[in-house]
Amino acid sequence: MPVETAKWFLPKQKLSDKAVDLFDNIRGMFKTLLDMKIEFEYFKDNGSVQEQVAGHKNSVMFVSVYEAIYLNAFYDFMPLFRLKSSAHEGLLTIPKDSPVKHIGDLAGQTIVIPKGIDLACINPIIMYLVKNCKVNSMPKSFLIYSRPEFHIDQLLKSEVAAILLNSFDYGMLTESEQKKLKILGRFPIESDFTAIAGPDFAIGKFRQKFDGWLKIQKQECLKDGFMYAPIERSDDLLLIEAIEGLGYNLKDFIEQYSDLIIKTITNNQAEDFKILHEKYNGLQVFNEKLVNMYKEVRESRDRLYKEIDSTTDNTILFLKDGTILGTSRGFLHWVHLSRPDIIGKNIADLIAPNMNKTFRELIQQIDYGLIKSFGVKLVKENGADNLAKMDFTIIELQDSKIILGIIGKKAGK
Amino acid sequence: MNKYRILIVDDEQNVCDFLEEFLQFKGYAPLKAYSGVEALQSLSEKKTDLVLLDILMPGMSGIEVLENVRKLYPDLPVIILTGVKDRRVVDDTFNMGASDFIPKPIDLDVLEQSITVNLHRKE
Numbered sequence: 001m002p003v004e005t006a007k008w009f010l011p012k013q014k015l016s017d018k019a020v021d022l023f024d025n026i027r028g029m030f031k032t033l034l035d036m037k038i039e040f041e042y043f044k045d046n047g048s049v050q051e052q053v054a055g056h057k058n059s060v061m062f063v064s065v066y067e068a069i070y071l072n073a074f075y076d077f078m079p080l081f082r083l084k085s086s087a088h089e090g091l092l093t094i095p096k097d098s099p100v101k102h103i104g105d106l107a108g109q110t111i112v113i114p115k116g117i118d119l120a121c122i123n124p125i126i127m128y129l130v131k132n133c134k135v136n137s138m139p140k141s142f143l144i145y146s147r148p149e150f151h152i153d154q155l156l157k158s159e160v161a162a163i164l165l166n167s168f169d170y171g172m173l174t175e176s177e178q179k180k181l182k183i184l185g186r187f188p189i190e191s192d193f194t195a196i197a198g199p200d201f202a203i204g205k206f207r208q209k210f211d212g213w214l215k216i217q218k219q220e221c222l223k224d225g226f227m228y229a230p231i232e233r234s235d236d237l238l239l240i241e242a243i244e245g246l247g248y249n250l251k252d253f254i255e256q257y258s259d260l261i262i263k264t265i266t267n268n269q270a271e272d273f274k275i276l277h278e279k280y281n282g283l284q285v286f287n288e289k290l291v292n293m294y295k296e297v298r299e300s301r302d303r304l305y306k307e308i309d310s311t312t313d314n315t316i317l318f319l320k321d322g323t324i325l326g327t328s329r330g331f332l333h334w335v336h337l338s339r340p341d342i343i344g345k346n347i348a349d350l351i352a353p354n355m356n357k358t359f360r361e362l363i364q365q366i367d368y369g370l371i372k373s374f375g376v377k378l379v380k381e382n383g384a385d386n387l388a389k390m391d392f393t394i395i396e397l398q399d400s401k402i403i404l405g406i407i408g409k410k411a412g413k
Numbered sequence: 414m415n416k417y418r419i420l421i422v423d424d425e426q427n428v429c430d431f432l433e434e435f436l437q438f439k440g441y442a443p444l445k446a447y448s449g450v451e452a453l454q455s456l457s458e459k460k461t462d463l464v465l466l467d468i469l470m471p472g473m474s475g476i477e478v479l480e481n482v483r484k485l486y487p488d489l490p491v492i493i494l495t496g497v498k499d500r501r502v503v504d505d506t507f508n509m510g511a512s513d514f515i516p517k518p519i520d521l522d523v524l525e526q527s528i529t530v531n532l533h534r535k536e
Contacts, residue, residue: 372518
């Protein structure tokens with residue numbers, strides 16, 4: 001049987017020796033796991049990255065964490081693994097019995113961000129907290145002793161609502177302290193990269209073998225300081241909530257400014273600080289433009305959410321990837337859940353098509369314009385009372401698409 | 414029990430594939446044709462109980478296919494599935510003997526009901 005080949009796309013620039021070593025290592029990993037050959041190819045100057053990648057069945061590339069979320073949501077690309085540049089990650093920590101479920105619930109509350117935790121890096125989570133919360137910073141002396149008990153006490157006495165820790169500090173806490181805490185979300189504190197594959201890649205086979213392979217590997221740093229790590233879906237949720245909470249539009253972020261971030265993997269960061277600095281400045285300018293641009297969309301979207309909330313129909317608004325944005329009270333009543341329980345969740349976790357197709361496949365057909373309605377049922381309940389017909393409409397807001405679903409007639413009613 | 418054979422005629426593979434799976438799930442035996450010529454060829458070779466027909470196709474249009482079907486198989490139900498919403502086109506297809514007209518995007522409930530009704534009517 002011929003060996004299958006994957007095309008690994010790279011930005012068109014000279015690879016440093018360290019990057020060459022890294023890709024050699026990846027080539028070996030694919031050979032071991034899938035008996036798959038890797039061919040590297042530079043992106044062409046003309047044509048979008050999406051178009052070039054879409055032309056190949058087994059296409060893989062490194063992108064930033066944000067681009068991975070975007071490509072997954074809008075182009076059905078699937079994340080394969082992460083390449084972490086630090087063994088540690090950021091943890092947004094709250095008391096175990098806290099009612100906070102989303103980063104948005106922290107708005108207006110007092111939180112603690114210790115000095116020295118990744119403030120030099122563009123990070124939507126920290127930006128959201130700085131912009132929307134009352135932030136206490138840990139005094140320098142606490143950093144020196146690196147024991148955050150003082151703020152943990154504040155947290156447990158409800159004097160502050162959350163504290164940002166890194167996983168090293170969290171590991172320093174006693175087991176009894178850790179039991180009193182809950183981690184709302186995790187996020188990278190360095191510039192991690194995600195290997196992402198085109199829609200036709202044998203993702204299931206890869207993940208199955210990669211997880212096993214990772215377990216038997218010692219987590220040693222590769223030559224240029226990176227480590228392999230599995231994809232954790234929960235990582236993305238906190239980032240998406242923070243980006244949305246800041247009023248950003250991820251689609252515009254990537255499509256208009258991809259040059260700012262997509263090419264960083266092949267740069268030797270220490271040797272090429274000037275380029276990184278320019279990119280950082282570019283991102284700052286971009287942020288200002290984006291916030292202004294997004295305000296207009298946001299206002300119309302807020303109006304839409306408000307309308308949806310008060311409508312008497314059983315209505316739900318969600319993104320093409322299934323992420324729920326808003327619902328009417330009628331819909332909440334039908335699914336027997338409260339609004340905070342379902343906002344940000346995936347619609348496929350609540351309702352399923354009453355046929356041999358996944359929700360995602362049917363949404364693709366709706367987006368394609370072939371169908372506008374199909375039968376659905378509640379995922380966690382059985383019985384004819386939970387069958388219904390659902391009609392869908394695509395709403396285009398500038399460059400993004402939102403899907404409006406309305407529960408029509410219910411079976412037996 | 415023999416399954417009803419339903420011929421899907423559409424030049425878009427995605428449409429044919431999706432409807433094929435939908436019809437299989439509903440217990441029918443779907444056939445596919447990607448052009449008017451293929452559709453007439455299939456009808457001449459395989460007993461068919463109903464046709465789902467797109468209008469806009471390269472080469473022989475759905476209207477021409479409908480004309481031919483009416484001449485050759487006067488009792489065969491033909492349901493038009495199309496994105497064309499022009500009232501005159503709707504009237505024309507009914508005048509030419511279409512059994513039903515279902516606009517795209519399709520309401521799958523409506524499609525299923527129309528298939529059931531037209532198969533019963535034929536019998």
